[in-house]
Amino acid sequence: MTYRAPVKDMLFDMQELAGLQTLTEQIPAFADYGVDTAQAVLEECAKLNEDVIAPLNVDGDRNPSSWKDGVVTATPGFKEAFAQFAAGGWQGLQHPSDFGGQALPKTIGAACGEMVNSANLSFALCPLLTDGAIEALLTAGTDAQKSTYIPKMIDGSWTGTMNLTEPQAGSDLALVRTRAEPQGDGTYKIFGTKIFITWGEHDMAENIVHLVLARVAGAPEGVKGISLFVVPKYLVNADGSLGARNDVHCVSIEHKMGIKASPTAVLQFGDHGGAIGTLVGEENRGLEYMFIMMNAARFGVGVQGIAVAEASYQKAVAYARDRVQSRPVDGSVAGSAAIIHHPDVRRMLMTMRALVEGSRAMSIVAAAAYDAAHHHPDAEARKQNQAFYEFMVPLVKGYSTEMSLEVTDLGVQVHGGMGFIEETGAAQFYRDAKILTIYEGTTAIQANDLVGRKTTRDGGQLARAVAGQIEATEGLLAQRDSAAAKAVLKRLKAAREAYLDVVDFIAKNGKSNPNAAYAGSVPYLMLAGNLVAGWQLARSLLVAEDKLAAGEDAPFMTAKIATARFYAEHILSRAGGLRDAIVEGADSVTALSLEAF
Amino acid sequence: MTYRAPVKDMLFDMQELAGLQTLTEQIPAFADYGVDTAQAVLEECAKLNEDVIAPLNVDGDRNPSSWKDGVVTATPGFKEAFAQFAAGGWQGLQHPSDFGGQALPKTIGAACGEMVNSANLSFALCPLLTDGAIEALLTAGTDAQKSTYIPKMIDGSWTGTMNLTEPQAGSDLALVRTRAEPQGDGTYKIFGTKIFITWGEHDMAENIVHLVLARVAGAPEGVKGISLFVVPKYLVNADGSLGARNDVHCVSIEHKMGIKASPTAVLQFGDHGGAIGTLVGEENRGLEYMFIMMNAARFGVGVQGIAVAEASYQKAVAYARDRVQSRPVDGSVAGSAAIIHHPDVRRMLMTMRALVEGSRAMSIVAAAAYDAAHHHPDAEARKQNQAFYEFMVPLVKGYSTEMSLEVTDLGVQVHGGMGFIEETGAAQFYRDAKILTIYEGTTAIQANDLVGRKTTRDGGQLARAVAGQIEATEGLLAQRDSAAAKAVLKRLKAAREAYLDVVDFIAKNGKSNPNAAYAGSVPYLMLAGNLVAGWQLARSLLVAEDKLAAGEDAPFMTAKIATARFYAEHILSRAGGLRDAIVEGADSVTALSLEAF
Known part of the structure; x- marks a missing residue:
């Protein structure tokens, strides 16, 4: 297993x-x-x-x-x-x-x-x-x-792709140059090069459905002139059967640090007369549609961070139980013991565990908001849940993927020298994870979203409302007598207050002094994600204490409480430093002249 | 270039x-x-x-x-x-x-x-x-x-290796099993398997001088029964010319995540009758000698961290100047600009730069202490410098290598998707760096050294003396009127106070409650390293302000001041969180039962 x-x-x-x-x-x-x-x-x-x-x-x-001759196996x-x-x-x-x-x-x-x-x-x-x-x-x-x-x-007969990036257009989609020429019959011919297309070519399915951003001739410049097209690898006949091979070809795949089994394709559209596509929705609204798709994908990539971190954690635990090395400092075992007995190994495993459980709780709570936003019978409930979900997307994507780098690093570290040997498998998680903070919008792009659309636009209202919910949880914690609840309350409150200082700072500077606000964008994202994940574990602790008191599943509930407390004391405690860096350190981010780098 | x-x-x-x-x-x-x-x-x-x-x-x-048939090219x-x-x-x-x-x-x-x-x-x-x-x-x-x-x-004709690790003996050298049999002629026959031997076999030199830990029959158990031997690949004749091939053979090399050009050998000693070696120093004192060698190597590995971080920084700066993407948030450039104009890219580059410069300053100051410790004419000066140097070794090794993981991660991140493509080269630094926190003693081993030998043993005296020197620098900063000096003073003082709290905690618990002290060992190391590096940059700022006032090399001095301030506001500001985790969060590190992981 x-x-x-x-x-x-x-x-x-x-x-x-x-x-x-x-x-x-x-x-x-x-x-x-x-x-x-x-x-x-x-x-x-x-x-x-x-x-x-x-x-x-x-x-x-x-x-x-x-890859061989355009075919990817x-x-x-x-x-x-x-x-x-x-x-x-x-x-x-x-x-x-x-x-x-x-x-x-x-x-x-x-x-x-x-x-x-x-x-x-x-x-x-x-x-x-x-x-x-x-x-x-x-x-x-x-x-x-x-x-x-x-x-x-x-049904899995065909698979789909997202074709956004071009060599000159990565984070900045305004620079997309791929062009679409209307043929007068409802179809368009597509010409251009797309790069970094995940599973852009492969042999796992009969057909591949490319969703492609391109410009129709005469469209406005920038992001307002981009349209979305569906361009299948094989054209589809009226009866649904596969027709001719379309003029989209995989000219190479990338040699990457990780996720190596996933082919990252360079796709050439229209080198042999034009790739045939049809418009999705209306012309020039492509980016809007793509954002819907990207928001789903961003959430999905956040979950990837949790996933790879969980896998790394499990592997590290197994090794730490198995590997015998040195005596425990407390003398609890005579002679050499499994390294899980050593406090620093425990610290590493607890850090991994707490980050994973906190991020998972955040993602599942966000998913429930998505469900309510889309299906709740009450319009006001839909609206509120939608707002909450949209606030969560950059946190789930940005925080969960950044934490996955910390977790997979610790996963290698627990293995010592064996971690660096590829056969062990811990290194693969470390290499694989690094793409997660980059694709579907880098951490900085998520942070821009958080600062711009999610905080500055409404003057920080929604961000403060989330803090209000957290404060309510603090109220519940304050009614508990346990040492764990008290410890969690202390750190949750301090982290929320730090967060509120930052929200005020971002809301105030977002428009008037954007360099200052955006200098703190990623630390703000890390603080907000840390806080929300810690909040969810604080809620877990409340539930677990109740269930424990009711005699329900003591080992699980005790572990939940221990993990929540560890998170508060070791992860939430980072909040103050982030606050200070953002609120008091904005100027020093951009003080060095460009020539001096 | x-x-x-x-x-x-x-x-x-x-x-x-x-x-x-x-x-x-x-x-x-x-x-x-x-x-x-x-x-x-x-x-x-x-x-x-x-x-x-x-x-x-x-x-x-x-x-x-x-590797082919025992030969490494x-x-x-x-x-x-x-x-x-x-x-x-x-x-x-x-x-x-x-x-x-x-x-x-x-x-x-x-x-x-x-x-x-x-x-x-x-x-x-x-x-x-x-x-x-x-x-x-x-x-x-x-x-x-x-x-x-x-x-x-x-003169480079021959190279040397350190043979410590065996499959069952990594961090725990007490478990070394390689044995040495005295031959009665002053030589010993060595039998055993050593793994992870860096440059243990290769074709760059005529001979390879292996320094090997092994046990003489009848030696005490544990670390007190280990001796050190010199075992050359080719025996050396009395006239210095090369003699017979010795019975030490490379049976394989490892497939690693990074530093791939450096062969990591499995060496088999004595499979064909016994590898001939001579004793270094006295029997059973091998670990002591090895520690001398390891202390030099630990310092050297710390420098490796600074080195790979510097290389990663330079590459990221070059890319950030070159890659054009998106408009600056402050409107300073009309249209798309080089990404170095974006505040978050600046934050990443400044973080890299500050970590590198701080760690470099720490390592060079430590090196000067080594020089004085070994060569100063005054015995008291030698003693003081030796103590300071020994305190610095775990910081230089542990902090500089851990920071290199952060820096090389940012180095990939600045490159966006290109960073994940191997041809770009940023990923190699990320993969290479990960060994640095592991070999020559993992970060935890460095932290054990800091907690045990360097802090608990003298009740925290030396650790507090270092804080005293830092306080003196604060006194000098307090006499300055500049905003930068004031900002640095604020953070340096806060970090030193946090550090002193931790030193008290470690000194108090080191013996009476070792689980608590060692639970905080790595965070203590990170706090101490962070503080000392920040202190050196604070000292840099004092010098740079003076030179600037004297009209000397304004661009360099201005950059030094900006970097010192950034370090204080963005890196030293992490100190409080580390303090809280160590001093208030020790119990939660070991609270989870072993079964619950």
Whole structure:
């Protein structure tokens, strides 16, 4: 067994923090998805990922996808595993039943997404991108586009991609140059080069549905002149069968530090007369649609961070139990002991565990807000949940991925010298994780979103409202007598106050002194993510204390309390330093002259 | 040009912080090594490393050292570069002139060491280990051993290795099992397996001098029964010529995440009758001698951290100047600009720069203490400097290498998606750096040293004395009127106070409650390293303000002040959180039961 899905922890978060029961009671569409269903789905999902997909992870790293004459061959075993994944209905988990999906709440889907990503980050990217393509077509596609593409993507016959980046246009999509020429018959011819296209070419599916950003001739400059097109690898006949090969070709794949099994393609559109595509939605609104897809993908990438961190944690725990080295400093074992007995190894494992559990709780709570935002019968509830969800997206993406770098580093460190040897497997997580803070918007791009759209635009109102919710949790903690509750309260309160200072600073400077506000953008994101994750663990502690008092599952509840307290004392305690750096240190970020670097 | 040595910054640290001038005045042996000599040496060293050694760094990663039938072939070009390195006298830089060395102060040698490591971490490991072997023989070797081996190692004909680790004995050398059988003729036969032997086999030199830990039959158990032997690859005849091949063979080399050009050997001693070795020093005192060698190597690995961080910083700056993407938030450039204009990119680059400059200053000041400890005419001065140096070793090793992980991560991040592509080169630094927090004693081992030998043993006296020196610097800052001095003073004082709280906590608990003290060991190391590096930059600021006022080199001095202030506001500001975690969070580190992980 290389990976064991943390089903129990996921269910705890869904039930006790995200209110899955309430969700199923309030939202008719989810009436059937109570706790029992969630558990059944998670256990089924765990089985596939533990038994089939996780064992391929190391293979993918050693024997990456390969390119020859435009054809990309996935790592042996991936194609068969993907067929099993699709046959099990996992691609359609969160998509509408009209198109063959299971229409499950994201609250459950996020946990399933974590599992496939823990099992195999490279593999999981293919369904993740397909989800994005489905999302974009559901949002803005014509009925014909929907019926042509979505069922085939849901059943796993075809997969989807997102084609945004070009050599000169990365974070800055205003610079996109790929062009689309209307043919007068409703189709367009697409010409241009796209890079960094994940699973942009492969042999796991019969067809690949590329969603492509391009400019129609005469469109406005910048982001307001970008349209979205669907460009399949094989054209699709009226009866749904595959037609001619389209003029989109994979000219190379990248040689990357990690996620090596996932082919990262350079795609050439239109070198042989033009790739045929159809417009999605209206012309010049491409970026808007792409953002819908990207928001889903950003959340998904945040979950990838949690997933790879969980996998790294499990591997480190196993090694720490097994490896015998040195006597414990407290003399509790005579002679050499398993290194898990050493305080610093415990500190590393607890840091990993706390970061993972805190981020997971944050992501599942955010997913529940998404579900309510989309399906709650009450309009006001939808609106509030939507606002909360949108505030959470940069935190889930930015914080969970940055913390995954810390966790996978510790995962190598626990292994000592063995961690640096590739055969051990700990290093792969470290290498794989590094892409997560970059793609689907770097941490800085997430932080810009947090500072700009999510904080400055409403003068910090929503950010302060979140602090208000946290304060309510503090009120509950204050009624407890336990040392753990007191310790958590102290750090949660200090972190919230630090956060509020920062929100005030950002809201004040966002427009008048943008250099100062944006100098603190990433530290602000890290502080906000840290706080929200710590808040969720504080809520966990309240639940766990109650259940413990009621005699329910003492080992699990005791561990939850210990983890929440560790998080507060060792992770939330970073908040003050971040506050000081942001609020008092903004000028020194940009003080050095450009020539002096 | 792939790397440009920061000669000016190194000279500044030597002259203004480490007191090179005073050193040359007080220590007769160093009378000739004033600032002018230092500059000449550094410039010569820079040339070799920039022109010859740095260009091989990428080659080494793509075409690592390879093993075939026991023979290891270094990356093409390495052998020739090593010959040039040796011919230039660089291997003997800090070694006694009696054996052909240059006998330069470590104050200068540390900077030269940084250069070769920035240029090529894998390459630099070979001379680094050879230095260790020379050191061990100088300390405890017989005259015959010294005259046989040292001149050949200094002139680069032969190289040296350290053979400590065995599969069951990593951090815990008490578990060493390799055995030595006295032959009655003054030699011993060595039998056993050593792993992780850096440059343990290769084709860059005629002979390899292995320093090997082993047990003589009947020796006490544990660390008190370990002896040190010199076991050459080829036996050496009485006239110094090479004799028979010794029975030590490289059975494989490791497949590692980084430093791939540096072969990491599994060495088998004695499979064909016994490897012939001679005892170094006395029986059962091997660990003591090895520690001398290891202390030198630990300092050297700390410098490796600074070196790889510097290389990563330079690459990131070059990319940030070149890559055009998005408009600056302050509207200072119309249209898209080089990303160095964006506040978060500046924050990343400043963080990298500040960490590098702070750590470099710490290491050069520590090196000067080493020089005074070994060569000062006054015994009391020697003693004080020795104590200070020994306190610095875990900080230089632990802090500089941990910070190198942060810096090389940011180095990838600045590059965005390109950073994850191996051809870019930023990822290699990220992969290479990860070994630095592991070998020559993991960060936890350094932290144990800091808590045990360096803090608990004298009840925190020395640790508090260092704080006293920092307080004196605060006194000087308090006399300044500049905003930068005030800002630095505020953070330096807060960090020192946090550190003193921790020292009290560690000193109090080190023996009575070791779990609590050691739970905070790594955070204590990070706090102490952070503080000392920040202190050195505070001292830099004082110098730079004076020189600026005197009209000397305004661009450099202004940059120094900006960097010192950034460090204080963004790095020293982490101190309070570390203090809280250590002093108030010790129990939660070990609260979770072993079964619950």
